[in-house]
Amino acid sequence: MVILSQGGVAIRDAVADELITGQYGSDGTTESESDTSLGTPIASTIKTLAITKSGLTIEAVHELISTEGNGNTLREYALQSSTQDITRVTTTELVKDSTKEVVTTSVMFVSIN
Numbered sequence: 001m002v003i004l005s006q007g008g009v010a011i012r013d014a015v016a017d018e019l020i021t022g023q024y025g026s027d028g029t030t031e032s033e034s035d036t037s038l039g040t041p042i043a044s045t046i047k048t049l050a051i052t053k054s055g056l057t058i059e060a061v062h063e064l065i066s067t068e069g070n071g072n073t074l075r076e077y078a079l080q081s082s083t084q085d086i087t088r089v090t091t092t093e094l095v096k097d098s099t100k101e102v103v104t105t106s107v108m109f110v111s112i113n
Contacts, residue, residue: 008056008112015108016053018081021046022062022104028075031088038078038088045069049079056110064102072096077104 003011023046027039045068050061060079074094078085087106096102 003112005112008110011112012053012056012058012110015110016051016058018086019049019051019058019060019079020082021080022049022060022106023047023078023080023085024064024069024072024074024102025076025078026073028090028093031076031090035085035088037085038076040076041078042069042072042074045072045074046080056112058108058110060106060108062104062106064096066098066101069096069102070098074102079106 023038023041025038025041029039045064047062047064047068052059052061062077072095074091074096076088076090079087094100094102
């Protein structure tokens with residue numbers, strides 16, 4: 001059995017339609033498939049994602065402008081549906097202040113081969 005090209009697009013659309021918001025957290029513990037959420041979410045960093053779909057690729061962009069999320073140390077990030085975190089990644093810490101704008105771009109690819 002093979003997944004047809006249109007089936008790959010349907011899978012891409014189903015995943016993209018689940019991605020609603022992005023959020024940063026301050027927990028630097030290494031991510032694991034068994035994680036269920038950010039370790040320490042930062043409420044002031046929840047933002048609606050800008051989603052772009054092309055071919056079998058999904059791009060999700062999350063932006064914190066200079067007035068958002070200040071005074072927090074960003075160490076983790078999640079893509080979220082309306083009910084749960086879908087992904088979690090940890091990164092080098094960044095202390096957010098009004099001199100910084102932070103843009104996170106997440107790219108996912110649906111492989112049908």
